[in-house]
Amino acid sequence: MLKTYKISITGQVQGVGFRPYVYALSSQFNLKGTVSNNEQGVVIYISGKKDTVECFYQKLITSPPPVSKIKNHTFKEIKTIYFNDFKIIPSKKNGHLNLPLTPDFAICNDCKKELENNKNKRYHYPFTTCVNCGPRWAITQTFPFERNNTSIEKFKMCKTCLEEYTNPLNRRFHSQTNSCKTCGIQLELYNNKRELISISKHNIFHEIAQLLSKGKIIAIKNTSGYLLCCHAENSEVIQKLRIKKHRPNKPFAVLYPSLKKLQNEIQLNAQQLQSLTSTERPINIISLKNYTGKLALTEIAPKLNQLGVMLPYTGILQLLANELSFPIIATSGNIHGSPIISNNTEAFEKLKNVADYFLQHNLTIEHPQDDSVVKFSTTFKQEVLFRRSRGYAPNYLNTSLNSKEKILAMGAHLKSTITFYPNENLYVSQYLGVLDNFEVYNRFCKTSNNFMQLFEQQPNVILVDKHPLYQSTQYGKELAEKLNSKAVEIQHHKAHFTAILGEHNLFEEKVLGVIFDGTGYGNDANIWGGEFFNYENNTIKRIGQLENFDWLFGDKMATEPRVSLFAISPKEMLPFLKQKFTLNELNNYTNLKSKNKLKTSSVGRLFDAVASLLNIADFNSYEGEAAILLENSISSYNLKKCKLYCKTNSTGFSGKEIITNCYNDLKNGNTNEQIICNFLYTLASTILNFATKKDYKKIAFSGGVFQNTTLIDMLYELASKEIKLYFHKNLSPNDENISFGQLMYYLHINN
Template structure:
């Protein structure tokens, strides 16, 4: 007996080849009906025998398209509808958008092969995509994800492309980003004056590779924004790029032409290979311990024994790579501290004195994104996201929220993101940057308004950080007035804690929260950053912290590790201070310290103090430099050889005691490397002892300090079997997770 069923699928199911997959599967099962996108996902109507229809449904949800992610699915019998065949029908928007937004996907292997093959029609065409790869979020204007809702809409498909698009047996069947040389996007090479140098795809990539070999800097417009590129084996041009970009020491990422080339020069493990070749294709930070190539490492990553590497993830980068015999620097196309540039005229205006040439195209990028960055810890391969952007944003799929309120969270200040809950899904934006920068702030405001417009939902609740001077807080207040929203301020470190609780859905558990970072406005108006929290029964309590010390000179303290040393130093360290400060500085700072009332519990500043004590650095040229160089100074460790620098108390631990014992070991000739081992061992041991003495069996970690992979490995190695550890896995431990944590706090804490 013929029955009719309605199948509803939600999740990451648009822009992933879901409808053509359903079409072909229906033909395999000899099923008639329709499939379409709508504002909540994919809707399928089928008619057939009950058992065959149910088998079709089970096959569909058990083996979906490779880059799709099903969150929910249902099948229910409805009144009989008679179909003549199975069709993909036009999408109809019947309400407001209520589905995950599709992130960008790295170019797939099949498309890579096509653009390399002289006999293929897409030979040398850099915007070759299919249902499994290509830009999605970067070009999205609105949803459902249809061609006419993207910036690729202005490129009308030619007859051969349309034939591919309508042919069920073709791999580009219903590929919304389908274009070719005839109907597609134009790429052109210009000089810094705007003069066209090359437009022919036959010569363009050879010319670009030749210019890179000659030591030129090229601003390449990728599908998610500009990259500044140069020969990574040429010290002179890398230094030029540093000077012009105003990026003194912060490491550059390096794009290798192929995985084979990368493996010939640097040792990789399976986790790193899997990450580099995934659909997200992020930058991976890897050790250069056994590096055997010709990279100008001292210029690319000054003073570091690690390197950020990536592989070509778009057709543009792949076609350039096909012409290269050397790796290239591939860093964000901006002046240091500003947002990534995506518009042609803006690139020429702002990068004219940085880049010698510009490789541009005429596709509009709606949502510029930096490359995402990950690192795996050495011993236990714990994955840590350093930056969550291209390939990951703007979805957060790992949670189900039941709330009638529309909630917008404004996040933090330094590593800003926004989070929006306008429907049944949660969206966390790409990394936006430091809101001290005017252009970043404008991008932050634009992203906030864009989310509100895209989802056609005004926020009823706006969540901000408690810090009254954060730009995100100020803008949140403005939006609350504009939309008549309820405004709620949430303490920074409690938002960190609820972010990790939310990732693992630990809201029914008893958990110790350990939040270590550089700075955050505390409930007592002091600067927090080394916090122990208890969570139980929807309640968070601060139950311990790093013993308070003086917070001096405001933001200058975070930029000069020597000031943290000054704040924590005992009298016996005076000779070291005299080497780092002039007599007038010592006098002035001593006076400020005697009058100071603002205190801090910041573990981030404790890292700075240790780095300064060990003469690793006294001035940070980029955020977190001291902590990065500190970890970089060690190669390996043996826990049996480590020494404790302080004892835990019922209230926490003492940074002054730790620093005093670091100094004592330094005076006794203990190596810097061993002192750093002992310092990290002390932090890990203190956390675990505190948990044990307070009776916790679950510990959740958040805050930028837990980007230190050696500390993470030590915690995993030291933890007794009865204690379970939770580290961020889908969000960065740094302030990028604050917006998500603010929503988790609002929904779950009394």
Template structure:
């Protein structure tokens, strides 16, 4: 019996080949009707045999297009409608946008084959995409996701592309990013004086490979922003890049030409392999144990036994990689600390003293994004996101929110993001950076305003961090006045805690929250960073902390690990302090300490103090350097040989006692790797013992300290079967999760 149905899908269903997939499936089941995008997702009207429609619907749910993510679906029988055939019809927008935004996807294997096949008309065309891959969020101007709502609309399709676009069997059927060399985006190579290098397009990537092999630095405009590239096996050019970029020690990411080349040099596990071949294709931080290559490791990743690696994720990078016989440094195109550059004019202006050449194109990048970064712990393969950006942003599909209010969360300061809930979906921006930098702050405000414009919704509630001097807080306050929104301040570490609770949907449970990080303005006006919280029945209570110690000289303390050691050192350590400070400094800092009233419980600063005491570093040239070098000083550990450096008390434990006992081991000549293992073992043991003493069997862990994958592995190994550990899944443990956490706090805790 012929019946008609209205079928709706929401989730990541636009820009993923959903409509062409529906079209072909409808033909398979002999259905007639229409499919279109709308402000809520994908809308289908289908007439045909009712059993066929039911099977069609079930197959769509069970076997959707590969990069789609269905969040909700519905099927409703309607009054019979007569259709002549099944077709894709133009999208309509009858209301405000209410669907997830589509992130960028790495080039798929089919498109890789197209650009490498001399018989294919897309041979050597660097912007080759299909319904399963290519830029999405990077080129989005508005939604629904249609070509005329993106910056690719500037490039009308040629007859051959039109034919593919209208051909149901073709994988470019209704591909909104469809272009070719005849009608598409154009590349050009210029030097740092702006002079065009005249060269055949077919030889362009060969020329760039030669320039890289000759020791040049090339700024490459990718589809999500500029990358600065050089030969990763050439120590001189890497050092030149470091000097010019003002990035003395922070590790560079390395792009390998292919998976085959990578696997000859680096041992990958199953999770890393899966990540490096995924549609998101983030940078993976991998161990250099048994490394078998020629990368200039001292220059690429100073002092580290790990390396950030990636594979070509766009046609541009793939075509370049095909001409390379060596891996290249591929780092964000910016001056260290500034946002990634996305325009040709900006690149030439700001990078002319860094890059020797520029590979540019004429596609406008609407939403520039850094590469995402992920690491898997060694023993238990726990996934830790270090940066959530390209490939993930701006969607967050893993939570259901039921609120009529329009809520904007401004996040933190160092690793800023914003979270916006303007409809029935939640959006979390790409990583934006440190708001101390004016250009980052400008990008932060632009992204915020763009979100508000895109969704045509003014926030009713604006959430900010309690820290009065955070730029995100100050901008949030200004915006609240401008939009007459209600402003609510949320304590930094409580938002970290609720971020984990939100990711795991634990608001109906009793949970211990452990938040260990660098800094955060506390409810008592001190600097928190080593906190134990209880959560139950929609209430959070701070039930423990690392014993307070002196917070000295503001931001200077986070940049100089020796100051953390000075704050925590006992008198017996004076001989070590004399090696690290001048007599004038010691006198001045001793006076400041005697007058100081500002205290901290920061575990981040405790890591700094340990790193300084062990002579790993006394100065941080990038955020978290001491902690990263500390973890990198040990390759593995043995729990049987570990001991704790302090006793647990009813409220927490003492950082001063830890430093005092580490000093004793240093004096006794105990091996540094054993001391670091003991230190991490102390933290892990006290977290688990604290939960046991307070009667918790669920522990949620957040804060930048939990980017330390050795500590994560220890916790997993030490936890009894009765204890359930909750780490971040789809967000970073660092301050990037603050915006999401603020939103979760407001919805579940704030009354």
């Protein structure tokens, strides 16, 4: 006897070929019914014999489409409905959006082959996509994810594209981003005087490759925003790009034309290989040990023995790569500190003095995104997200929440993100940037409004950082007043702690939180950054810290590591400090220090102080430069040869003791490498000793310091089997996770 069943699927199930997959599966099982998108995900009505339908259901949930991610699924019998066949029916909007959004996917192998097949209709068509790949979040205007809700809607499908779209046997069956060179997006090449370069579309990438080989800088509009590109083996043009982009030292990412060429020059491990070829296709930071290529490394990554590399992830980049015999710089299309540009007119206005040529297209990018960045630790292969953006945002699937309140979390200031909880799902925006920059601030505000418009929901709770001068805090409070919402302040480091608790769902445990970063406004009005927290029974208590030292000159401490060294050094080091300051500076700083009342426990500034002590960096030209150069100064470590620079006590540890012992070793002729290894060993040992003294079995880590993969490896190596360590996997340990942590704090913490 035929029966009818309703199957509901939630998760990342729209824009991933889920409905076409269900259609094909129903044909295999000879079942009839319908499938459609709705505000929650995908809903299927299906009729057939019970055993057959159950087999269909099991196959569906255990072997879904490759880029889908099922969160929940239900299966229930309903009143019998008689169907003549199986159909994909149009989505109907009956309520507010309540499903995960779909991130952008890297070009799949099938589409990549079509680009290179001169007998295929999509030969050399840069915007070739299918149900398994292509832009999603970048072009989303509203949901459900249907073509008419995206910016590709203005490109009406031609007859053959429409035939593919309606053919159940075709890979592009119901592919919402389907287009071809006949009906699709058009490319044009301009010089920086806005003069159109007359060239056939077939030869445009060959021409760009030639221009790159001649030392030209090209602004390439990708499907998530502009990239500034130049020859990565040409030191002169890279230095020229640095000057024009106002980016003196921060490393550039390098796009390799093929995996084969990359592997010929750089040694990859299995985790890096998988990441570089994944649907997210992030930049991977990789050691240059045994490097054999011709890159202008001094200009690409000054003073570093590591390199950010990536592979082509769109049709545009793949077609360019096919014409290249050399790697290229592929850095965000902006002036350093500003948000990535995606608008054609804006690109001309702001990059005309940077780029020699502009490759543009007429697809509107709704949500510009930088490339995501990851790094794996050397020994234990722990993955660390340095920047969570294209390919990851705006979904966060690893949680189940239950609150009737609509909550908007505004995040921090330096690495801003926004987290929105308008329904049963959670959304974490792409990395937005530093809110000191007016254009970043405008994009931050726009992203907040976009979320509210997209979900047709206004928050009744807005969460902000306790720092009164953060732009995110001020905007959040203004928005709360405008919307008549409740504004709640949450301390920065407690937000970090609850971010890692939330990521690993540790709210039923007793956990030691170790939160080490550069800066955050503390509950005592001092600057925190080296904190030990206890969590149990939905309560957080600060139980230890890096011993306070002077916070001098505000933001100057973050930009001048020498000031951190001065602030934390004992009087005995004054003769050493004379080489780093003028006599006038020393007199003024000493006078200020004697009167200073503002203190800090920042481990980030402790890293800066060690870097300055070892003459690695006295000034930062980009955030975290000294700490990056510090880790970069060691090639390996041997824990048996490391020694402690301070003792662990019941309230934490002393940075002044660490600096004193570093200084003594430096005077005694120890190498920088050994001193840095000792320093990192001291931090790792201090954390584990503190946990042991207070009988913790679980330690959760957050804050920008834990982007140091050597420190992570040491912690794993030193930890006893009884202690479980938790690091971020789905979020960055830096301030990008603050907005998520604010939400977790509000929902789970009572104090």
